[in-house]
Amino acid sequence: MTYSSFSLWFAFAFVLIALLLSVWQKLGLEKEIAIGTIRSTVQLLLIGYVLQFVFHSNSIWFIVILIAMMVTVAAKNAASRGAQLPGIFWRIAFSLLITEVITMGLLVAFKLVTPTPQYLIPMSGMIIGSSMVVCGLYLNHMNRETESARGEIEALLSLGATPRQAIQGVLKRAVKSSMIPTFDTMKTIGLVQLPGMMTGMIVAGASPIEAVRYQILIMLTFSSSAAISAVLISLVSYRLWFTREALLRS
Incomplete structure (x- = not known):
């Protein structure tokens, strides 16, 4: 299957369908659809x-720069879900970077991936993107769970519990909830959907x-x-939900 540059323009007919449906149902999504379409097209191009340049140069520094850019953009996107938390961006960036180093390091060490730009960059993008979603979900669940359990947490603090002890139950639920979508996908892959890489x-x-x-390698x-x-x-990051005086933030 091949595509010419001209025939690819016909794919924008699918966007037109989305625009027409939005106008018909008065959803007010025309601006978001237009911006998303333009941004995704320009960014992908x-x-x-x-x-293409990096693959031909085969330079380790270009690979490092691209991965650093991926981590930065992913951390900024995930951090937007916890904008009220000071320093959350750097903590997410740290988590994404360590996850990338550990995961990709094991893949290369076990010789499951050839250490060339053609393998390192796409797989790093998938790893960082997946971890970004997990971090975003974690922040969402932490914000919601902390607010719903505010009375319980404050009661534990008043009884002398440390911030970690007071928020431990909320923390476990948030971590578990952030991981569920990944494992739910693994349960249905091949039966409900055929993944993009495959x-x-x-x-x-x-x-x-x-x-x-x-x-299989990617999913594992x-x-x-x-x-x-x-x-x-x-x-x-759990300490960010508390003030310096160990009080739960409002």
């Missing part, structure tokens, strides 16, 4: 040229068996990265 390889002409092997990697990032962000 730009990263395509950047990756589908892309098959469309590109690779053997379905070979594509499945790579997808996601399970590890989800656990690492969820536990890390909980360990380094």
